[in-house]
Amino acid sequence: MATATASPSSAGVPVGPGLSMFDPIFIGIDEFGQPVYITLAYRNLLAGGEPGGGKSGLLNCIAAHAALSVDSRLVLLDGKLVELGQWEDSADAFIGPDITAALDVLRRLQVVMNNRYAWLRAHNRRKVTALDGLSVITVLVDEIAFYSATVGSKQEEFVALLRDLVARGRAAGIPVVAATQRPSFDIIPTSLRDLFGYRAAFRCTTPNSSNIVLGHGWAEQGYSATDIAPTNQGAAYLIAEGGIPRRIKVAYLSDSQIAGIADYAAWIRRPGTITTPPSSPADWGMAA
Amino acid sequence: MSKSSPRRPFGGRSNGTVTVIEARVHRSSARNARLAFVMTAVIVGLLAAVVAASYMHPILALFVGIGVGVPLGGIVWVLVRIWPVIRLLWWWTPEIGLAGLLLVGWVQLASHTPTLVTLLVVALVVGVPAGVPVIRRQIMAWGWCLVVRHRLRVCFAQFIIANQSGSLPLILWATPTPVGERVWVYLRPGLSVKDLEGRLDKIAVTCHASTVLIERASDGNAAYVRFDIKRREVLTANVGSPLVDVIDPATPTVEQAPPVVPTALDLPDVQAPTITLPKQQGTSGSKPAKPAATAAANGSKPAAASSSVPDDDVSDWI
Structure with missing residues (x-):
């Protein structure tokens, strides 16, 4: 595992921190002060809530972990350009408010997914694991409403492609994380929304909105994101492994912290360093 | 009647x-x-x-x-x-025990030590927990646990009608949590989690709390439930990410192409026709990454477009 030929400084060449997308991702703490982790490699996450609630904080947490993971590729779709824009150099694709480019990258992902399933089929396997040496392609979509309901005449195609990714991408190592303010049926079709296994509801204005994000009936059981104070940004209800909403506070990364992590990630991801992910942690040690 | x-x-x-x-x-x-x-x-x-x-x-x-x-x-x-009386005594056992202990302690202290020592000991026993915030909060939390068990029993006795014989659920132990208390309850016949979920707001009011959540405490037994009583919001501070400590700040940065800084950042810089609906559909297909260019290219168009509108209006009227 000889490292890059293009390292200008011989002293203190940084090495990837050895994170993996198959590791649990730290996203914050819960009400008992315990850290909250989610394992995203085989899951899809939908985040909803009113503007300024902290959805981007959650997306940035996941993006930071994915950018620092050696076995991960990032595909970013951001209708607002700025929420995920700092990760552009670490990402394999960064799409702004451009639905044609978004469709192109989704089609590419679909081809990759099909190829991976053919590969798995040839090996008599059912899902990608950490030992396969395949990268996890994390698809982060912020402001999904922009692509699926706002622009152009290609919304149906976007929704269809994304639904295919969400439905089939799980075992092929292509998790999708989507964020929007209110994922009601006119923004995302219910058939797409209900495929997301993990939900994060940031502050909502009505119990109905909270139910739309978390799933039907949670507000009646007392899990309503309306009781989050408007000033308490980053507080959310998360449905993940436990199956019951947990009140969490999402870890916050400031702009300068994101810039630092993004620079570092861009450096360890520069062309020529990581072509294929190392197969064992020992290799990372040798690389150091 | x-x-x-x-x-x-x-x-x-x-x-x-x-x-x-x-x-x-x-x-x-x-x-x-x-x-x-x-x-x-x-x-x-x-x-x-x-x-x-x-x-x-x-x-x-x-x-x-x-x-x-x-x-x-x-x-x-x-x-x-006399079972109702025994039950009452059992409910108040911790309080009766504590009160008895305090009384006995006080009497023993007062009768065996001089007044100055008595006052000193009392000052220490009361003052130290009252003065040290950690101990004070812990004692308050335990006190709330005692209170909340009684309040829950009041809920069950007053407005949650369980069954004809009037048997109350078994209110088991309670522990303090950072947000309030957590109480385990064993329901008697006639109640279910669904019944209780409809009365969460009333239970919260009775317990002097903000919200109450009910979860099943056991996968195998639907009667064994857990009340989460919330009276504080704790998730208000910022949470940092450990990933910040992972990176090396002395990392050389990858050289990047200087980003294109768009112009036309104010409303008068963008002409009207560029934001009409058919135009937007046409341009959304192509890359809209250069708002400056589109604004410049459309610079001459709006005059024609705006002048054409009154023409249409006039012809309509004539």
């Missing part, structure tokens, strides 16, 4: 029903006591008689059996009869 019936046609009837149930509960208590007396007396008496028969004449053994069974039955009758 006759006074309440004219006020509401069905009020009298429902009042009557309630009274009947209460009377039945009352009667059932007496009947239970009687039944317990008879059962205990008969069973214990027979057993005692059978055992005694191996030592003496059966008729004498029968008398022995009566002599043993009747007093025991009497004891059981008294226990069942």
